[in-house]
Amino acid sequence: MSVSYWNDQSKGQNLNVDIAIIGGGISGLSCAYWLQKEDPSLRIAIIEKYEIGAGASGRNAGFVTCGSVEHFNRLVGKHGPEEALEIWRFSEKNLELLQQEIIQGDADDYLFEQRGSFSLASTETEFNELKESTKLMSAMKINVEELGQKDIETRLGAAKFVGGIKYCDDASVHPMLLLRGMKKKLGKNVFVLEQHEVHSIQTKAENKLVLTNKTNIEASMVVYATNGYSPLLHDYFSTKVFPTRAQIMVTEPVPRFMEGPCYANFVLDYFRQLPTGEMIIGGFRQLQKDVEKGYSDETSDVIQKALEHFLLEHIPAIRNAKVTHRWSGIMGFSVDGQPLVGSLPEDPQLLFACGYTGHGLGLAFHSAKVLTDCIFGRNIPKFISAKRFT
Numbered sequence: 001m002s003v004s005y006w007n008d009q010s011k012g013q014n015l016n017v018d019i020a021i022i023g024g025g026i027s028g029l030s031c032a033y034w035l036q037k038e039d040p041s042l043r044i045a046i047i048e049k050y051e052i053g054a055g056a057s058g059r060n061a062g063f064v065t066c067g068s069v070e071h072f073n074r075l076v077g078k079h080g081p082e083e084a085l086e087i088w089r090f091s092e093k094n095l096e097l098l099q100q101e102i103i104q105g106d107a108d109d110y111l112f113e114q115r116g117s118f119s120l121a122s123t124e125t126e127f128n129e130l131k132e133s134t135k136l137m138s139a140m141k142i143n144v145e146e147l148g149q150k151d152i153e154t155r156l157g158a159a160k161f162v163g164g165i166k167y168c169d170d171a172s173v174h175p176m177l178l179l180r181g182m183k184k185k186l187g188k189n190v191f192v193l194e195q196h197e198v199h200s201i202q203t204k205a206e207n208k209l210v211l212t213n214k215t216n217i218e219a220s221m222v223v224y225a226t227n228g229y230s231p232l233l234h235d236y237f238s239t240k241v242f243p244t245r246a247q248i249m250v251t252e253p254v255p256r257f258m259e260g261p262c263y264a265n266f267v268l269d270y271f272r273q274l275p276t277g278e279m280i281i282g283g284f285r286q287l288q289k290d291v292e293k294g295y296s297d298e299t300s301d302v303i304q305k306a307l308e309h310f311l312l313e314h315i316p317a318i319r320n321a322k323v324t325h326r327w328s329g330i331m332g333f334s335v336d337g338q339p340l341v342g343s344l345p346e347d348p349q350l351l352f353a354c355g356y357t358g359h360g361l362g363l364a365f366h367s368a369k370v371l372t373d374c375i376f377g378r379n380i381p382k383f384i385s386a387k388r389f390t
């Protein structure tokens with residue numbers, strides 16, 4: 001986006017930092033967290049167009065799940081068993097790092113729970129894939145459990161599913177509490193600039209000059225932590241990260257009855273009961289694939305009705321609960337479903353961590369650590385490196 005002379009409020013004000021991070025979501029905060037941990041003397045700016053959590057990071061369902069962009073049998077089919085396991089372990093590590101570094105002993109402050117997550121099949125075809133996945137994962141010593149129809153009814157209160165899988169170590173969190181907790185852990189050398197929209201990046205001698213509607217930020221490196229919005233900032237992303245809308249709704253609370261959060265229909269639809277009793281349900285973008293592309297964060301009647309219908313059909317205990325909130329957000333889907341970490345081929349001072357394909361809570365904290373490795377010249381895993389596209 002460009003800014004007119006009339007709207008430019010920067011008035012020549014400059015802030016000098018070592019690293020400027022664009023985007024105040026989980027990616028941007030995580031990048032700042034790992035960079036300051038690596039070197040507390042680094043001056044870092046987080047530049048956010050609205051406020052922290054304005055993007056998908058403050059609009060998601062709060063599942064902190066491992067490697068579940070698709071069923072594990074498919075991951076093995078695409079990547080082979082070794083890399084599939086590496087991808088899984090990467091997201092397991094993401095959760096471990098979040099617990100060690102951010103949540104620590106304060107799970108209740110984040111409404112963080114580690115009760116496992118479930119993937120449920122409503123057809124025999126999908127259940128067969130889940131059974132195959134359970135076998136493959138058990139052989140690799142991943143902590144999973146197969147569920148039958150009765151287990152699903154009694155443990156999850158969910159009807160009309162033929163079977164499923166439990167990923168025993170997965171977790172869930174209140175996403176905004178997580179972001180606020182992360183922000184609190186940033187040191188005095190990290191400057192959080194909200195209501196600052198980046199409109200262009202120029203080269204100034206050895207440095208980059210990030211132009212915003214307010215302050216201009218001079219830095220030796222710039223990180224795009226803008227996930228689905230990245231193609232709006234640089235053309236490089238237009239063939240690699242696709243803005244994809246996700247819609248969601250929440251009901252009023254009812255007494256707790258579910259063992260843990262659930263995915264259904266090949267990880268496309270999802271629901272979970274919050275620790276406070278509300279039911280959150282999202283998905284169904286497959287009903288309006290074309291409409292769900294792009295940057296509008298409205299909701300649509302077609303998808304919101306489908307979410308309501310899903311509740312009525314599958315979750316009897318919530319049938320009479322009123323819907324209190326409906327919203328949507330923009331995710332960044334990558335070409336191959338894996339995150340992208342690296343620098344622009346023609347400019348090593350412009351770096352990025354994005355493309356979480358609807359699973360940023362399960363991937364972004366560790367991906368940001370990998371970005372720090374990249375900045376400090378250490379090797380990074382091939383499956384996440386943007387070099388796989390060159």
Ligand SMILES: Cc1cc2nc3c(=O)[nH]c(=O)nc-3n(C[C@H](O)[C@H](O)[C@H](O)COP(=O)(O)OP(=O)(O)OC[C@H]3O[C@@H](n4cnc5c(N)ncnc54)[C@H](O)[C@@H]3O)c2cc1C
Nearest residue numbers: 023025026027049055056057060061063198329359360361
């Ligand atoms: C409805 C929904 C449900 C989801 N559920 C889950 C879930 O349960 N579990 C899970 O793991 N993931 C889930 N996701 C995906 C997850 O939220 C994202 O993968 C993750 O939040 C991406 O984080 P991010 O920081 O990279 O991007 P974002 O949170 O989108 O942050 C990017 C930021 O960049 C800012 N920005 C953009 N352009 C500019 C500019 N020009 N100048 C300055 N700032 C700019 C935006 O305002 C935004 O705040 C869900 C997403 C949605 C929308």
